[in-house]
Amino acid sequence: MPEPMSTPRPAPRQARDWLAVLARYREPSTRRSLWELAATLVPFFALWALAWMALSVSAWLALGLAILNGAFLVRIFIIQHDCGHGAFLNNRTAQDWLGRTLGVLTLTPYAVWKRTHSIHHAHHGDLDQRGIGDVLTLTIDEYRARGWFGRLMYRLYRHPVVLFVLGPSYLFLLQNRLPFGLMNSGWRYWTSAMGTNAMIGIAVGLVIWFGGLLPVLLIFLPTSLIAATLGVWLFYVQHQFEETHWSKGDDWQLHDAALEGSSHYILPQPLRWFSGNIGIHHVHHLYSRIPFYRLPEVIRDHRTLAEAQRLTIGQSLRSVNLHLWDTVEGKLLSFKEARLRYGVA
Secondary structure, eight states: OOOOTTSOOOOOSSGGGHHHHHGGGOOOOHHHHHHHHHHHHHHHHHHHHHHHHHTTTOHHHHHHHHHHHHHHHHHHHHHHHHHHTTOSOSOHHHHHHHHHHHHHHHTOOHHHHHHHHHHHHHHTTBTTSOSSSSOOOEEHHHHHHSOHHHHHHHHHHTSHHIIIIIHHHIIIIIGGGTTTTOTTSOHHHHHHHHHHHHHHHHHHHHHHHHHOSHHIIIIIHHHHHHHHHHHHHHHHHHHOSTTOOOBOGGGOOHHHHHHHTSOEEOOOTTHHHHTTTTTBHHHHHHOTTSOGGGHHHHHHHOHHHHHTTEEOHHHHHHGGGOOEEETTTTEEEOHHHHHHHHOOO
């Protein structure tokens, strides 16, 4: 006889044991998914239209509306992200075409991103498998082994201006135009990148044809770059915090890395809504097939997961100063801490 729903169940002791529990949340609702899509796209295009009309009144007003619209573009990316995980619609073909279409808005070729992101999920926290779909993180020994130029390049890479200002612009405007990381992996990824580029070019060309350069400079670019910056920030804090998880060889285990190496970013409403609950990232990494709108159900039902890996906004801001993985203590250190503890120049 099945036990009553009100009977509390003991929390799984191992990360992999959560899979059977989380499987109950994996099924998307087509009606709910379409509602979430409409609630995101309608305001996005409405703000685009308002910003365009505002150009005749005030360039600053148009710019302000475009910046605000960046938050809706982040949410569009989250929907594309769920499509890539097979978590948004039950019909796989419709889901993939939706992902490709949204990729034109997010400047992200769907098939390329889907593949590199799956690599990120499959190898997150593995020191033996880095370089695709992650933020480069060196161990103290690796940093020490570099020459002065290599250390300088790593310091520049980890500088906030590069990570959160220059980096997002480069990533979404330039790097995404080619299938980096998959250049020799077949025509599929080239088709994805070039097809997305062609549709972006047509869209931008139509904007210029009907409105000139101002809509591109004051609406398209600000919206895209604000969304890119917010997206990179969210991705950074989801894995770059002091007590994250990195290991190698036989010590690395997929589900442990997913749970312990991903944060539960505590955000207020409406930031949770705009970010598509992606702050509940430890649950997402444990079971990526859960639709973004069902993630709050998981932490509502399972207090253990609600309390795990919590990261406040204040703590996330301090994580910007963490740069090197200490394999001895198992945590991220700043350059200053590494110098004081280990004499790393």
